[in-house]
Amino acid sequence: MKSRFLAALALATVLSGAAFAQAPATSTPARPAAPPAATAPATTAPAKPAAPAAATAPAANAQLLDINTASEADLEKLKGVGPARAAAIIKGRPYRGKNELLDKKIVPSNVYNDIKDLIIAKQAAK
Numbered sequence: 001m002k003s004r005f006l007a008a009l010a011l012a013t014v015l016s017g018a019a020f021a022q023a024p025a026t027s028t029p030a031r032p033a034a035p036p037a038a039t040a041p042a043t044t045a046p047a048k049p050a051a052p053a054a055a056t057a058p059a060a061n062a063q064l065l066d067i068n069t070a071s072e073a074d075l076e077k078l079k080g081v082g083p084a085r086a087a088a089i090i091k092g093r094p095y096r097g098k099n100e101l102l103d104k105k106i107v108p109s110n111v112y113n114d115i116k117d118l119i120i121a122k123q124a125a126k
Contacts, residue, residue, distance in 0.1 A: 064120040067101070068094050078118060080111035095121040 065074055067089055075086035088106045098121045101107045
């Protein structure tokens with residue numbers, strides 16, 4: 001059953017690739033073409049998705065602002081965080097997770113949604 005499914009999946013992949021190959025050369029495709037590895041033969045296992053997010057995650061983590069140790073000036077650089085909210089964030093320390101900014105009603109959800117990908121709440125070493 002699994003081999004039939006893989007064969008059908010491979011056939012569908014090859015057929016969809018053939019449809020794109022017959023498109024006129026003068027038109028611009030609506031989305032970028034799939035990488036050549038996407039059309040693997042039926043005898044191989046399905047390709048694992050590339051992990052560009054994992055490669056960029058360490059670089060992104062280096063730029064995250066720790067709400068447990070950040071200065072008031074650093075917190076004020078965040079969208080929607082002014083002097084009053086920065087002071088409230090500092091007053092509410094320590095945080096076990098960044099979601100506690102919402103749980104403790106320190107920032108409203110629209111501000112949290114703007115900054116949640118830019119902050120982290122690291123735990124102090126014991």
